[in-house]
Amino acid sequence: MTRVQLRTQLRQARQALSAEEQKSAAQRVCNHLLNLPQVQSASTLATYIASPSELSLTPFIQALWSQGKRVVVPVVDPQQAGLMWFMPYQPSTPLQTTSLGIHEPLLDTDKAVPLAAIDVMCTPLVGFDQHGQRMGMGGGYYDRLLAPWFAGEHSHLLPIGVAHDCQYVDTLPSEAWDIPLPLVITPSKLWQFS
Numbered sequence: 506m507t508r509v510q511l512r513t514q515l516r517q518a519r520q521a522l523s524a525e526e527q528k529s530a531a532q533r534v535c536n537h538l539l540n541l542p543q544v545q546s547a548s549t550l551a552t553y554i555a556s557p558s559e560l561s562l563t564p565f566i567q568a569l570w571s572q573g574k575r576v577v578v579p580v581v582d583p584q585q586a587g588l589m590w591f592m593p594y595q596p597s598t599p600l601q602t603t604s605l606g607i608h609e610p611l612l613d614t615d616k617a618v619p620l621a622a623i624d625v626m627c628t629p630l631v632g633f634d635q636h637g638q639r640m641g642m643g644g645g646y647y648d649r650l651l652a653p654w655f656a657g658e659h660s661h662l663l664p665i666g667v668a669h670d671c672q673y674v675d676t677l678p679s680e681a682w683d684i685p686l687p688l689v690i691t692p693s694k695l696w697q698f699s
């Protein structure tokens with residue numbers, strides 16, 4: 506199966522989940538995340554605003570807000586292809602909807618939060634495998650962003666893949682630029698990769 510076919514198949518598996526399954530998955534992943542020592546000690550956490558079939562981080566984000574932590578979410582740069590920023594996200598933050606149906610805050614690069622200030626980064630994904638390799642929506646945004654981290658910079662940063670159980674496959678076709686994740690959390694399991 507090609508990368509494109511696999512992406513389509515995994516997205517369909519995710520779309521087949523019922524609203525109830527989505528809700529319980531979001532709650533279980535939220536509980537796993539809140540129990541992680543690295544999350545408990547984090548001050549700034551990058552999350553994402555889920556599209557309808559993605560695993561929702563809403564319960565997690567609300568818990569972080571109530572704990573007074575700083576939450577930031579990705580905003581794609583409309584001018585520079587492949588570049589993504591992280592903007593502060595609060596209950597009052599106005600959102601816009603991109604052409605792909607993703608909700609994001611307005612981009613204001615002066616107020617963007619640098620990678621160096623982010624302690625935990627929850628990444629959306631379409632698929633992940635036994636080695637922690639991830640497949641995203643195909644933009645390469647997280648691969649580009651995490652390349653310096655993989656090379657040893659920002660070693661305080663913990664990237665965490667967040668997914669439904671049905672997004673696991675034994676082996677993903679990997680490309681030279683793919684950055685493997687150290688940890689993936691699904692409703693039923695914490696997957697640790699060394």
Ligand SMILES: Nc1nc2c(c(=O)[nH]1)N(C=O)[C@@H](CNc1ccc(C(=O)N[C@@H](CCC(=O)O)C(=O)O)cc1)CN2
Nearest residue numbers: 553554555556579581605607629641642643644646647
């Ligand atoms: N909820 C959520 N927010 C997110 C992501 C995500 O996966 N989920 N992203 C995760 O990265 C970033 C946005 N990802 C994007 C990925 C692809 C394209 C895009 O333009 N895709 C083209 C085709 C690309 C290709 O196939 O080569 C398109 O669909 O027309 C845009 C944004 C940031 N925010």
Ligand SMILES: Nc1ncnc2c1ncn2[C@@H]1O[C@H](COP(=O)(O)OP(=O)(O)OP(=O)(O)O)[C@@H](O)[C@H]1O
Nearest residue numbers: 639640641642643644645646647648649652680682
């Ligand atoms: N570090 C990088 N530098 C330059 N280009 C990159 C880098 N990483 C990925 N790309 C480009 O991004 C494109 C998409 O990559 P890929 O299909 O692996 O994205 P993805 O992991 O599914 O998406 P995302 O990371 O946004 O969730 C590829 O065509 C690749 O050339």
